[in-house]
Amino acid sequence: MQYTLHLLRTGPHDLEGLDFERRVDRLRAAAEQRSLGAYLALQGGEGRFSPFKGGVQRLLRAAEAIPAEVFSAIAGFKWPGFTLVGTDRRYWHAAGTVNLPLEAAFRPSLWWGLTHETGHVLLKLHRPWLDFDARFVEEIETKTGRQAGTHLFNDAVDTISEIFLDIYDYTLFFRGRLECYLRSVWQYLETDLRSDPERLEALSIYALRSFFVVLKNRKRTDISGLKYGEVKTELDAFMRSLDTFAPGLAQELSAADLRSAVLEEFATYKAFASRMLESVSRANELYQAQVRRVRPQTRRALASVMAGRVFDGNFSASELVHDLNYERIKTGSHLSWKTELAALLSLCAGSGNFVRSIPEILSGRE
Numbered sequence: 001m002q003y004t005l006h007l008l009r010t011g012p013h014d015l016e017g018l019d020f021e022r023r024v025d026r027l028r029a030a031a032e033q034r035s036l037g038a039y040l041a042l043q044g045g046e047g048r049f050s051p052f053k054g055g056v057q058r059l060l061r062a063a064e065a066i067p068a069e070v071f072s073a074i075a076g077f078k079w080p081g082f083t084l085v086g087t088d089r090r091y092w093h094a095a096g097t098v099n100l101p102l103e104a105a106f107r108p109s110l111w112w113g114l115t116h117e118t119g120h121v122l123l124k125l126h127r128p129w130l131d132f133d134a135r136f137v138e139e140i141e142t143k144t145g146r147q148a149g150t151h152l153f154n155d156a157v158d159t160i161s162e163i164f165l166d167i168y169d170y171t172l173f174f175r176g177r178l179e180c181y182l183r184s185v186w187q188y189l190e191t192d193l194r195s196d197p198e199r200l201e202a203l204s205i206y207a208l209r210s211f212f213v214v215l216k217n218r219k220r221t222d223i224s225g226l227k228y229g230e231v232k233t234e235l236d237a238f239m240r241s242l243d244t245f246a247p248g249l250a251q252e253l254s255a256a257d258l259r260s261a262v263l264e265e266f267a268t269y270k271a272f273a274s275r276m277l278e279s280v281s282r283a284n285e286l287y288q289a290q291v292r293r294v295r296p297q298t299r300r301a302l303a304s305v306m307a308g309r310v311f312d313g314n315f316s317a318s319e320l321v322h323d324l325n326y327e328r329i330k331t332g333s334h335l336s337w338k339t340e341l342a343a344l345l346s347l348c349a350g351s352g353n354f355v356r357s358i359p360e361i362l363s364g365r366e
């Protein structure tokens with residue numbers, strides 16, 4: 001409810017605030033998932049979690065550690081949403097909630113997608129972050145030649161948000177590990193796009209988004225001023241790297257077609273690069289301040305988790321998940337079940353008091 005009220009107050013033009021059906025759907029799914037393993041009989045406390053049947057409870061609670069941490073660092077207020085598992089097939093956000101795909105459920109090393117989705121919720125709730133105010137709307141109209149209110153204009157706003165969130169995700173949470181980032185994203189996309197052939201059409205946008213990340217990584221802060229020849233050289237190198245990160249996709253596609261599609265899109269969106277980079281660096285300062293407070297503890301937590309032991313202390317949840325992912329990618333293998341479980345229980349133990357029980361979710365109480 002709080003999320004809806006906030007959206008109606010800050011973004012009355014945003015129809016998501018009025019999407020009550022979806023909101024009710026999310027609430028129902030959240031209550032159902034949380035009721036598995038909760039005492040809901042008359043003699044039990046309402047919504048109290050059972051210590052014996054807590055598998056899904058712990059999972060939901062652990063997954064909430066990441067959005068909760070990101071919100072407290074960047075937005076400065078409590079995340080008014082909750083997590084769901086398997087409600088959507090992929091990482092997804094809707095009505096302020098964040099979904100974890102089913103196959104990632106008990107594997108925190110695959111939770112890297114939560115930070116990008118949390119970014120979407122932040123963007124909706126915390127507008128000054130990348131402000132789509134009247135001036136920005138005008139700027140988008142002028143630079144893209146698309147009129148506000150049209151489908152094409154909305155597509156442009158979506159693409160700008162996605163590029164921005166990919167740069168933000170990479171900068172804040174992958175911290176210069178480009179190979180790790182591209183491998184995580186493109187392995188996921190390869191599976192995702194294969195099971196949904198229509199989405200291949202969207203591939204040029206995904207490639208465009210990653211291309212911006214690559215440029216950011218190369219410290220090309222003057223993205224909008226890059227010469228055509230420089231863009232082509234950078235893009236060629238990026239396209240070659242896709243052969244490694246997503247070999248299946250690379251086989252299916254004409255590299256030349258994809259390359260020219262990305263070049264064309266890049267010409268439209270490069271104009272927004274400096275605004276995005278400024279906002280990302282503001283968010284990064286806020287997040288790094290949080291990370292500096294807990295970093296040595298995070299290192300200890302990671303060592304403990306890798307040894308299969310639960311770490312019961314304060315650490316940066318998103319850092320832990322990204323380091324687990326990094327570890328997996330470095331060794332090219334899956335982490336042991338013991339490590340995944342230790343990570344899950346550590347995130348749950350170190351998660352403080354943000355876990356949302358059924359009455360809290362239904363009443364929308366803080």
Ligand SMILES: [Zn+2]
Pocket residue numbers: 116120162165
């Ligand atoms: Zn997104």
